Structure formats: C-alpha cells, structure tokens
Amino acid sequence: MPDHILRMRGITKEFPGVRALDDVNFDVERGTVHALVGENGAGKSTLMKVLSGVYPHGSYEGEILLDSRPCAFRGLRQSEAAGIVIIHQELALIPGMSISENVFLGNERARRGVIDWHATSDETVRLLEKVGLREDPDTPVNALGVGRQQLVEIAKALAKDVKLLILDEPTAALNETDSENLLRLLRDLRDHGITSILISHKLNEVMAVADAITILRDGRTIETLDVADGVDEDRVIRGMVGRDLDHRYPPRTPEIGDVLFEVEGWNVFHPTVPDRQVVRDASLTVRRGEIVGIAGLMGAGRTELAMSVFGRSYGQRISGTLRKDGRELHLATVGDAIAAGLAYVTEDRKELGLLLEEDIRRNVTLANLHRVSRRSVIDLHREVADAEGFLHRLRIKAPGVFTKTGNLSGGNQQKVVLSKWMYTNPDVLILDEPTRGIDVGAKYEIYTIVQGLAAEGKGVLLISSELPELLGMCDRIYVMSQGRITGELGRREATQEAVMRLMTNTPAVAR
Structure with a gap:
C-alpha cells in the first residue's frame, strides 16, 4: 500500500x-x-x-x-x-x-x-x-x-x-x-x-x-x-x-522579401565597466517576412546586442550603423526606436516588460499612448476597445481588460507584452526569450502569433536559449560567442550540432 x-x-x-x-x-x-x-x-x-x-x-x-x-x-x-x-x-x-x-x-x-x-x-x-x-x-x-x-x-x-x-x-x-x-x-x-x-x-x-x-x-x-x-x-x-500536438511548431511557408533591417559593425561596451566590450563588430540583416534567430550561450552578448540596438537602452560607447529599408537610423532613445518602427519584447517580462499592478488595458496601450489620446487626454472608451481587440485576437485568458496583469498566468502575461508592442504597429520585432517559463500549449499560440506577424511582412529577430525553438521557427540563425557573431546558418544547414559548434566557437573537423 x-x-x-x-x-x-x-x-x-x-x-x-x-x-x-x-x-x-x-x-x-x-x-x-x-x-x-x-x-x-x-x-x-x-x-x-x-x-x-x-x-x-x-x-x-x-x-x-x-x-x-x-x-x-x-x-x-x-x-x-x-x-x-x-x-x-x-x-x-x-x-x-x-x-x-x-x-x-x-x-x-x-x-x-x-x-x-x-x-x-x-x-x-x-x-x-x-x-x-x-x-x-x-x-x-x-x-x-x-x-x-x-x-x-x-x-x-x-x-x-x-x-x-x-x-x-x-x-x-x-x-x-x-x-x-x-x-x-x-x-x-x-x-x-x-x-x-x-x-x-x-x-x-x-x-x-x-x-x-x-x-x-x-x-x-x-x-x-x-x-x-x-x-x-x-x-x-x-x-x-487535451489534444495531440503532431507538430511542436505551426506549419509555415515563408514569403521573404527585401532586406528590411540591417545592423553593421555594431560595438557595445559594458555600462559600468568601461573597458569591457560586450558586443564586437556584429553585423546582421533581417528581410521582410523573415524570422531570424540569434543563438548563443549565456553571456554571449545576445541581449546586450538587442537592447543596445533598441534606442541604446543598454551599454555605452556604442558604435556602428543601423539601416531600415536602406536608410540610416539614428536612435538615441527608446522613443526614437519606437518611432522608427522597432519593438523589443524583453526577456524579463515581470521587471521590464509589464506594470504588474496595472490592468491589461493600461499595459496594452502603454507604448503608444498618443494613439488613444487627444491633446494629452486619454480617450478611455477607445483605450478599452483597442485593448479588448487584443484580448480576443491573442486569446488572452482573463475576465476582461480591467484584470490586473499580475494576476495572469505567465503565458497570458507574455501575450499582453506582445499586444503592447503590436499596438505600436512595428516593422521590426525583436523578441528576447519570448516563450521562457510558459507551457507547450501557450508556446504554440505564441509561435502562431509570431508567424502571423512575419506573414504580414514584418521582420522578426528571435533570441532564444532553446535550440529546438530556433531550429523549428527560424529561416536563418546567427550564432554569437563572446560578443561576436561567429556564423550564419540557413534553415537547411542549421542543426543542433552546427549551432553548438559556432556557440562554442569550435571549428568543424575536416573529414
């Protein structure tokens, strides 16, 4: 017994x-x-x-x-x-x-x-x-x-x-x-x-x-x-x-267009240790309709690259060139980045992505308040209507838009973060660990949302510590090691072994 x-x-x-x-x-x-x-x-x-x-x-x-x-x-x-x-x-x-x-x-x-x-x-x-x-x-x-x-x-x-x-x-x-x-x-x-x-x-x-x-x-x-x-x-x-997941990742036939976003010769130094360089001469491109991955071990510089690109929200002595649709960007602040059509979904949704004590409505509109305001006064009716639209579109499980965001499950909080940045109508979305700490069912829903954004012609830059996620979702993968981009792999040549070799900066053995 x-x-x-x-x-x-x-x-x-x-x-x-x-x-x-x-x-x-x-x-x-x-x-x-x-x-x-x-x-x-x-x-x-x-x-x-x-x-x-x-x-x-x-x-x-x-x-x-x-x-x-x-x-x-x-x-x-x-x-x-x-x-x-x-x-x-x-x-x-x-x-x-x-x-x-x-x-x-x-x-x-x-x-x-x-x-x-x-x-x-x-x-x-x-x-x-x-x-x-x-x-x-x-x-x-x-x-x-x-x-x-x-x-x-x-x-x-x-x-x-x-x-x-x-x-x-x-x-x-x-x-x-x-x-x-x-x-x-x-x-x-x-x-x-x-x-x-x-x-x-x-x-x-x-x-x-x-x-x-x-x-x-x-x-x-x-x-x-x-x-x-x-x-x-x-x-x-x-x-x-409650059902079989025959595929962990939704089926997708990408329609990839012209180069949308470029990072060239990007260098970043640590914000408090002036002589420590955390990103070294990084260059990458993202095309319209493309999901591009960034792989790397912890400390490789993935998040530092993403945050520094997004309005210099990390680091100092930043140098390099950013282009969107071939035109050079000068992004001195997060506001500049949002105005230029960039969005960044942080890896730490509770500390940096959401106001947990605020309701869903306020979190959804937070990054684009001018869309729901007139002469600096918020139109509450429009704010509620727009937030309810995302509640239904992203299938956020909550009694309503006045539910406190901190009371939601992790997967639903992540959908609120995505809603916030989708509300800014960006052209380029940088997603940093977008499925961390959420279950397989919620992951599938997030993957479907991300693929839908790519299908609209947006460019997606996906950072993940889960290699199967990168291999299952991305059209191309850049690999970082010790602040450098050590390689680029297309969908066909991207395998766990190939990515791990570049993550550890180990050259392939000649056969």
Missing part, C-alpha cells in the same frame, strides 16, 4: 470571476520526486499556495492531510513548522546579505536573544556541503550567479528541517549546466528521504527526475502517471493540452 506523505482532497479555490481550482485531488508518496505539470493557468501554483498556507485555511474548500493528519495552515510560518517549504521562481533572497544570513533569516541560531554567529557559520557550511555549494558563508548573495543562488534557497529550506520541498520552476532562469546540477541534487535529496514536488514546463527535465507526474488542466486533476510505466513527453503533452 502506498505511503503517502501528502493527500489533498477536493481542493476548490475561487477568485472573483474565476474558479482556479475545481475539486482537485493530489497525492504524493513519501521519498519521491513528484512533478506537477499543466499549461499556464492550469492551477499548479495556486494549488501549491493552498498547500503552503499562502492562501490560508478557510479561503478554499477541501482537505489537506500531511502524514495522515489534517492541516489548517493560516500562513507560511505554520506550513514551514510542519516541514513544508516552497521555493518560488522569484528567489526570496536579500542580495546585500551574506549566504549565512539568508540561510537562517527568520530562523536564526540564537542564545538568549543574541545571534550565535559561530554556530550560524558552521551550520551554513554543513548545509552548503549538502547542496554541493563550496562558498564562504560570508559571501554576499549578490556575488553569486542565479544557479548558486538557487542552491542557497535549497540550503535555506534544509535549515528548516524540510519534509516536503516544493520547487516552482526552479530551472527557468538557469543554464544547462546549473539545471543538471539542480536535478542531480533533487535525486540526492530523494535518496536521503526528502520528498519533492517539482513544477516545471521543461518536460525533458521532468522525465529525467520525476517518479510520478500529475497533470492539471483548467483547474482540474486530469491524471497521475507513473514514470516507471514508460511515459513519454507526447503522452504528457496530450494530457496537458
């Missing part, structure tokens, strides 16, 4: 106008890694917030049993005291504080009200060894990369005598090496008796580490699969989206 550490029965959670969870059942066996998957908005994070007390007992219907005992958590402190610790996608670390201060924040090692720093440091070293992180406990957290900060978060959880560890998209911002290290750690924690719940859109990682997979769709439990039974990604996707 299964030994369940957790049983959630009949969980129902409603928000104004939305039933986020509808009679959800979720069982987790002790000493396993249990994956929770589903499209954006399926209810995964909501279910975990119910479990961890973020949504307190009384704000939902249903029952939670931990070790067969009913739980009625009123907040995070109560769930943590019971051994449940949740690590969110946005890390809850204080950058200016040391590793040891972060690990024991709110859980201080003290005697008679005075912190015992010697004990704190020794215990931090022990916990860091557990998670495979060799760092001085006095090191400030902001001196660490994102991958190491994630390990600090796990060490912080272990300091609380965790029984059930919940990780919400833990590898979303990690590179391949850091992601593999984190998955290895989850396996090691499982071997030491710690149960984990993993929320992730990266199905390859789910298949590599999970013992069981529960699928949510539209706030309901669809099924729980035992990975040992030979489950594959297509089977999981079918459960998530």
